[in-house]
Amino acid sequence: MTMNLYVRRRLLNYFNLTISVLVTLFGLFFLGWLLWTLFSEGARYLDWRVFTEITPGPGDANGGLANAIVGTLLLTFFGVLFGTPIGILAGTYLYEFGRRYWITPAVRFINDVLLSAPSIVLGVFVYEILVIKFGGFSGWAGAVALALIVIPIVVRTTDNMLALVPDTMREAAVALGAPRWKVTVSIVYRSASTGLVTGVILATAQIIGETAPLLFTSLGNQFWNTNMDKPMPALPLVIFNFAMSPYERWQHLAWAGALLITLTVLVMNILARAFLRGSKAD
């Protein structure tokens, strides 16, 4: 009887542990399947034309993604440019100045909620406050929507990274007579710089692939455009429009764009991790 119970417990253990290995393989399998799909469908079409020619018209056998790539670079650049200073300053308040105030946990809480809020709603919000009020779809509206995604990510990483700087360093600098802003900028930021940069890289990687917040803000543009006042093309928008189209070249470009964007995002993520780990090892 007791032997029976013992065997049953062991069997249950082996069974559940086996399942646990299997579901881990299940998760890894999908990562592999996604990447394999992207390479097998996209690699053949990722040639120089993708980078030199603009998006083709319907049925056109030529054309590339040059305008969409430039659009994504511009939108991402301005999104990060707007979002980063706001995020770093807000994160600085949370750890450097606001530690003892009730507002700090409240801001942290709200920020964490924004961090996971649906990005399509941010697009609708920017549509309401910018697109309607200031003359239509534009690259600026797209960049603002992306900045709203950057801010919570950077606030979170700044807050966490400043916490790694020992208080003795701040105290040493204050004891030497340095004002708090100088302590923060030249001592705290400097020693947390790797972490801060990692946060910005992760935020950049996040917005490069974002589609939903751009649908109603920068809208997309089939022509060459570097004017941020006008509707701006972006890789994810082109992928969305081209993937489900009946035109062969469009479908091929969608796969090439998907591979390009995924590789960029994955490389940035892996770099950010390596960067952070390298700095911790020092």
Add this chain to the structure above:
Amino acid sequence: MSATASAVSAHRSRLGQSLGDRLFQGSTLFFALFVFIVLAAILVALALAAWPALSHFGWGFLTSSEWNPVTLNFGALSPIVGTLVTSLIAMLIGVPVSFGIALFITEMAPAWLKRPVGTAIELLAAIPSIIYGMWGLFIFAPFFADHIQPVMTDLFGGLPLIGPMFQGPPIGIGVFNAGFILAIMVIPFISSIMRDVFEVVPRTLKESAYAMGSTTWEVVWKVVLPYTKVGVVGGIMLGLGRALGETMAVTFVIGNAHGLNMSLFMPGNTISSTLANEFTEADAPLYTSSLIALGLLLFVITVIILSFARLLLMRLERSQGGEKA
């Protein structure tokens, strides 16, 4: 006299020194408050824009499944149900899988394997949503229709009550497929939180259980999980918040059809997929307003779910802080 003068000059120099400080601290405070303002502004802007539709349709907006841009008659029931059902499917698949992954990484994997496996699973979260959508539509949907759906129909299609949910045309596009892809997308979020909270269980607690002769499974199920249940529920809610608002992947694979359907293999829609598909096409003010009302609804639901998740995770952090101190 001279004492006063030196006090004044000391005060003045402190003032001069603190001007930079005040500007700097003031701007950090301003941007911290800005985070508040953004959340409030989103709620206010959406509520204002949604008001025409909400006042026109009243509570009927939530209970009607009518969606007719021609007669301008809108009800949100179909996208609401679609959002809830796809997220529920995602949780039913994603939570056990995430638990298994967290168990594998924290209790079973040798040290050299922990980091690569953990990183690979987390990279699933880095892949953009639209990539899941393309893969889901062109690669996974045909595979699902040919190999998985027939098996599910055979297994469950004949059952009473839930049988009709598993019957339908083998097109591979529909509510179940959307939920399945959402499950893969939320796995990295849920499993990484489960991993983090499993790691904080004190070694002595686990070792005591092992010393009593517990198996690994018993340690995880009867010691680790009860100890971390608050954090685990927080992680699940966080994943649920992600699933509810996910847009592009769902838009590709759900088929985008209004109306309610018993079958999980039939096309449907969600709040976010409806927005993505119809927002720029909406030509009437009431149409746009109805879509924004959908967006407001989604935002309010996710904010509530995410707030709940964060409260649970904060409670866990506080209790840990208390134990350390």
